[in-house]
Amino acid sequence: MDVQKAVDDFLFYLEVEKNYSPNTLRSYAFDLHCFCSFLHKQQRSVELKSLDITTARRFIQDQVLSYGIKPRTLQRRISCLKSFSHYCVREKWIDIDFMSGVDSPKTDKRLPVYMKLEELRMLFRKLECEEHDFAIRNELMFKFLATTGMRRQELVDLNWEHIDFGTNTVRVMGKRSKERLLPLHASVIPLFISYRKSLRQDQLHPGEPVFLKSLWSAY
Incomplete structure (x- = not known):
């Protein structure tokens, strides 16, 4: 099996069985695209069984030296490849995990920045x-978030x-x-009443977004 076929199957698995969000799927797809592009540019074998830890480390080195990838992005890319390699082993497409022994770079953890109460009031x-x-719309969005x-x-x-105005509750669809x-x-x-x-009338259909994308992008 070639690498691209395995990548396609892996992404399908993440979408259907793991129910990953569209944003996460796009990130995985891009990271794996970078890996496949590296194999082609370096004229390396694209056969899945030919992948080894040396290939993985050369890819990581190329990402840093040729593209200046920052540690946080590199950490995500390595994590993606680890998941992909583990999946290939589980499916018995390869015998050895080619990402085994590859460590992710350490990154400084960024603490979240919160607005002070007075700043929020302002x-x-x-x-x-x-x-x-x-x-x-803007007043409702920010007060709703807060x-x-x-x-x-x-x-x-x-x-x-x-949104259930009978019980004054909102059902939120989070990650996964x-x-x-x-x-x-x-x-x-009261803001919801004014906004509605x-x-x-067609924009108030149950399946319609509360905050229309056209309005969101226009601001």
Whole structure:
């Protein structure tokens, strides 16, 4: 079996059986594309059974010297190859894990930066004073994020069917399709009412996104 065929099967496995998110799948696909491109450019064998630890280390070296890949990206790329190699061994396509013994570079852990309460209040006051086409939407988005702790992508993926105004709760689809139920803060409910009034009836269909992508990208 050639490497590209194994890569295609691996990505299909991650999508269907592991239910990885589209963003994660794109990252895996790109990292493995870089590896396959390296094999072709270096005129190395693209047969899966020919891969060994030397090939893996040459790839890592090439990523650093030729492309200046930073440690955090390199760490992700190595992790991807480790998962791919482990999968190939499990499927009995290869006998030896060609990533065994390859270590990831250490990276400095970046601590999250949080807004102070007064900074958040200042942001809210500014949003409340704005008057333009996106004013209500923007105020709702930021207050919604602040009161629920949702991730940005979760907010973008939110559909009207996920919000229950009867119980004032929102059903959030997180990573790997894990769900959690969050309460709607009293401060955002009037904003939701105003925001809904600003939309067309077809934009309020249960399957439609709450925050339209066209509006999201326009701001």
